[in-house]
Amino acid sequence: MSDTIKDATLEYAIRLGDDANVLGHRISEWVSHGPFLEEDIAYANVALDYIGRARMFYGYASELANDGRTEDDFAYMRDDRQYRNLLLMEMPKEDFAYSQVRQLFIDIYYGLLLPELVKSKDDTLAAIAAKAIKETRYHLRRSRDWVLRLGDGTEESHRRTQRAVDSLWGYTHEMFEMDDTERLLVDSGIGVDITKLRDDWHRQVGSILTEATLNVPEDSWTVRGGRIGYHTENLGHLLTEMQFVHRSYPGCQW
Amino acid sequence: MSEISLMPEEQYHRLQQRDTSEVKELWDLLDEVKDPEIPALSIWDLGILRDIERQGDRIVVTITPTYSGCPAMDTITEDIEAALNAKGYESLEVKMQLSPAWSSEWMSPEGRRKLRNYGVAPPEDADASEDGLTPDAHALCPHCGSRDTRLLSEFGSTACKALFQCQACKETFDYFKKI
Numbered sequence: 001m002s003d004t005i006k007d008a009t010l011e012y013a014i015r016l017g018d019d020a021n022v023l024g025h026r027i028s029e030w031v032s033h034g035p036f037l038e039e040d041i042a043y044a045n046v047a048l049d050y051i052g053r054a055r056m057f058y059g060y061a062s063e064l065a066n067d068g069r070t071e072d073d074f075a076y077m078r079d080d081r082q083y084r085n086l087l088l089m090e091m092p093k094e095d096f097a098y099s100q101v102r103q104l105f106i107d108i109y110y111g112l113l114l115p116e117l118v119k120s121k122d123d124t125l126a127a128i129a130a131k132a133i134k135e136t137r138y139h140l141r142r143s144r145d146w147v148l149r150l151g152d153g154t155e156e157s158h159r160r161t162q163r164a165v166d167s168l169w170g171y172t173h174e175m176f177e178m179d180d181t182e183r184l185l186v187d188s189g190i191g192v193d194i195t196k197l198r199d200d201w202h203r204q205v206g207s208i209l210t211e212a213t214l215n216v217p218e219d220s221w222t223v224r225g226g227r228i229g230y231h232t233e234n235l236g237h238l239l240t241e242m243q244f245v246h247r248s249y250p251g252c253q254w
Numbered sequence: 255m256s257e258i259s260l261m262p263e264e265q266y267h268r269l270q271q272r273d274t275s276e277v278k279e280l281w282d283l284l285d286e287v288k289d290p291e292i293p294a295l296s297i298w299d300l301g302i303l304r305d306i307e308r309q310g311d312r313i314v315v316t317i318t319p320t321y322s323g324c325p326a327m328d329t330i331t332e333d334i335e336a337a338l339n340a341k342g343y344e345s346l347e348v349k350m351q352l353s354p355a356w357s358s359e360w361m362s363p364e365g366r367r368k369l370r371n372y373g374v375a376p377p378e379d380a381d382a383s384e385d386g387l388t389p390d391a392h393a394l395c396p397h398c399g400s401r402d403t404r405l406l407s408e409f410g411s412t413a414c415k416a417l418f419q420c421q422a423c424k425e426t427f428d429y430f431k432k433i
Contacts, residue, residue, distance in 0.1 A: 024323075038407035038417065045409040052323025056352065127353030131322055134355065134433045135413075141387055142408055 005188055008181045009122060010064040011084070012191055014074065015227065016125075017057030018085035021075055022235065023106065024050030025242050029093045039096075042142060046103070049135045056128045063124075076246035080236045081229040088171040090226070090235040094164070097157065100146040101164040107140035108204045109175055112197040121189040144208055151212025162214050169217040174224040176201070264359045268301065280306045280313065283341060287333045290326050291412050294372035297330060301360025304351055313338060313346040318356045320433075321413040358414075358433050370396045374415065375429040382432055388416045393429045395420035403427075 001009070028047035034040030058071035088106065093099050114136060117129035150157040176198040178186070185191025206216050225231065245252065261269075272281045284303060285296045297303040297317065305316040315334055319327050331348045338346050358377040361369075366376040373396050380393035390405040400422035410417040415428040 038409070041411070042407060042409035045413045048323030048325065048413055049321060050323070052319070052321065056322065123353070127355070128322075131319075131352050131355040135321060137385070137387060138408060138431070141385070 004184070005190070006064060008184050008188075009125075009190060010061055011181050012185055013057050013061040013064060013125070015084045017054050017061060017074060018083050019089050020050045020057060021054035022083070022085040022238065023089040024048070024054055025238060026089065026091075026093060027099065027103070030099065035096055046139050046142075049132070049139070053128065053132055056131075060124045060128070072246065076243045080231050080239055083226075083229065083231065083235060083239070085226050085231075085235075086171075086174050087223060087226045087232055088168065088175065090232060090238060091168065091171065092234050095160055096146075097150050097160040098164040098167070100143050100150065101161060102168055103139065103143040104147045104208065105168065105172055105175075105205065107136055107143050108201055109197070110136045111140055111204075112200055113192055113194065116192040116197070120191070125190065147208060147214075148212045151209070151214040158213065161212070165209065165214055166217050169219075170221045170223050173219070173222040174226060177224065177227075179227065261363070262359050264357065265362065268360060268362070271305070272298075275306065277306050277308050277313070280338075284315070284334060284337060287330065287337050290329045290333075292369070292372065292374065294368045295365050297334075299362045299365030299368060301356060301358075301362070301365075302330065311345055313343050314349060315346065316349045316351050318351050320356050323413065356433070358430065361430075369430060373397065373427055375418070375427060377430050377432040380429060386432070388429065388431055393418050395423060395425070396427055397425045398423040 024047045027043055027050070030043035031040060031047070034043055054075065055071055058074040061074055062070050088102060091098075091102060110132070114129045114133045118126050118133065120126045120129070147161065150161040152158070153161075176194050178193070178195060182191050182194070186193045209216050223232075272278070275281060281298065281303075284306070285298055287297050287303075289295050289297060289300055289302070292300075300320070302317050302320065303315070304318050305314075307314045307316075315338075317327070317330060317334070327350065334348050335346065361376065366378070369376045370379070375393050375396050379396070380389050383389040388405060388408060391403060392401045393403050393405075394401060395403050395418075398420060400420055402421040403418045404421065405416060406419050406426065407417040409415075410428045414431055414433070416431055417426060418429050419426045
């Protein structure tokens with residue numbers, strides 16, 4: 001592996017790891033706050049799947065970096081400007097409709113991205129993707145069911161779900177944008193060309209929203225910046241809570 | 255007409271691997287390492303134990319997680335080390351291997367029977383839904399054997415299980431998902 005490709009792969013592993021880590025922690029905030037016990041447990045399960053993925057991506061990043069940084073260093077010793085996750089992942093949990101709409105957007109995204117990443121020439125990335133595909137199918141079934149139920153539910157649930165769709169829509173464009181690093185990896189057969197997934201994503205999301213009697217928003221505004229470390233204020237608060245124990249008690253184990 | 259039960263190919267290969275191993279006694283030894291979440295099952299029964307090799311005077315054990323975030327993997331690693339240490343094996347390594355991804359097909363026939371006795375319905379006790387995922391009814395109740403059951407939650411006490419309720423005996427039970 002040439003140094004340029006290796007550096008790009010390291011950056012890619014960190015991005016995918018950050019996406020999984022931030023989302024995993026965000027949805028773990030539902031634990032003990034779910035609308036009922038089964039949903040509480042379901043969210044804990046999904047959060048664990050994502051935190052598990054984060055560990056695998058960071059573990060691989062640590063191997064590629066080969067400079068003594070461990071998976072914990074990637075998770076706990078970087079500040080918000082060093083995080084590379086998509087902004088969508090860090091948005092607050094808000095109400096249940098909001099979290100489920102975000103989950104639907106992300107589940108459909110991974111439902112398209114992972115089967116491509118499985119074909120990567122990088123064996124480790126392909127292996128992590130193969131593991132994650134099976135889990136995402138279960139996640140997607142749940143978020144789809146909830147968006148249908150809430151959108152086509154009561155007046156109140158419909159109102160909240162539409163509000164969630166409208167507020168999150170502007171954060172979805174960033175999912176399909178690539179920079180030079182990712183383009184280099186696409187050309188080397190390692191990364192996924194996410195620009196090609198956009199139409200399928202819109203088709204699938206559109207069909208579920210329509211079935212749920214929800215409007216598909218117009219593209220009127222968009223926010224980006226996560227991939228270069230420009231985040232919303234939400235990430236700082238999340239990291240403060242997530243990193244507190246590790247930073248206050250360095251090396252603590254139990 | 256009596257049915258001849260066929261062993262899935264994956265299971266056949268696992269058995270072959272164990273039977274032809276140069277360190278057969280270590281496979282037997284690690285039968286005592288159980289899944290901390292389902293203590294009725296060994297890591298062999300579940301298909302988490304992938305390989306055992308002797309490299310010089312070093313023992314290398316390869317395991318695979320059922321789900322990405324399975325919190326039991328650290329405990330399982332420690333338990334494997336403890337079991338081997340107790341028999342005098344000091345130089346050892348427990349490796350985590352992701353590919354090929356774990357499949358519920360790898361569970362041993364014995365494991366499936368133990369799972370049912372433990373009160374958890376094994377994957378084959380429900381017909382998959384059209385999309386290949388957990389169906390919303392008719393998993394076989396491990397308590398009373400009724401098919402009159404319904405899905406309560408897609409996600410059960412751990413990521414690998416879903417929660418069902420039996421309408422006949424009214425008991426709830428875990429169903430081990432197909433994956």
